[in-house]
Amino acid sequence: MTFVTSLGDMAFVWFVVAGLLLCKKEYRFYxxxxxxxxxxxxxxxxxxxxxxxxxxxxxxxDPTLATQLIALPESFSFPSGHTGSSFAAATALCFLPMRHAWCKAIPLAGAACVAFSRLYLGVHYPT
Structure with a gap:
């Protein structure tokens, strides 16, 4: 979960995907x-x-939820920046023209994994 949550740090994985799209002229808009x-x-x-x-x-x-696995954030909990940026990017990627519609589930599943990792690590509430 620490690896998954680190992918959402500063929207890293999503900026990498955006950078790859920017490299190809036909996908630059996306x-x-x-x-x-x-x-x-x-x-x-x-x-x-x-x-x-x-x-x-x-x-x-509840101090028992504090973990040593990641640096504990000092900002407020709601809304989750990791989750917000992940689902924003994943939703934008759903507009990308794809040969198979089921491929659009991949970025959404990635965003869901990032969101779950934040709950798992005890830095966000489910709500």
């Missing part, structure tokens, strides 16, 4: 859309809602 989606998720979630809602992290309410 790479830009992925970057815009990540930026919007950051602006709304991290700079907006997180500071308005101000929900403490689970390990602050």
């Amino acid at each position: 790479g830009g859309i992925v970057i815009i989606a990540i930026m919007c998720a950051y602006l709304v979630g991290e700079l907006g809602l997180k500071n308005i809602i101000g929900r403490d992290r689970p390990f602050l309410a």
Whole structure:
């Protein structure tokens, strides 16, 4: 889970995917859309809602949930930046023209894994 959650750190994996899309002229538009989606998720979630809602992290309410596996975040808990950027990027990738529609489930499954890793590591509530 630490590896999965690290993929969502600063939207790393999603920026890599966007960078790969930007390298090919026919997919450049979609790479830009992925970057815009990540930026919007950051602006709304991290700079907006997180500071308005101000929900403490689970390990602050119950110290037994604190883990040594990752550095414990100091910001508020809701909404999850990892989850927000992951689903924003995955949703943008669903607009990418693909030969097989089932391939669109791959980025969504990746985003779901990142979201679950945040719950597993005790840095977010399920809600």
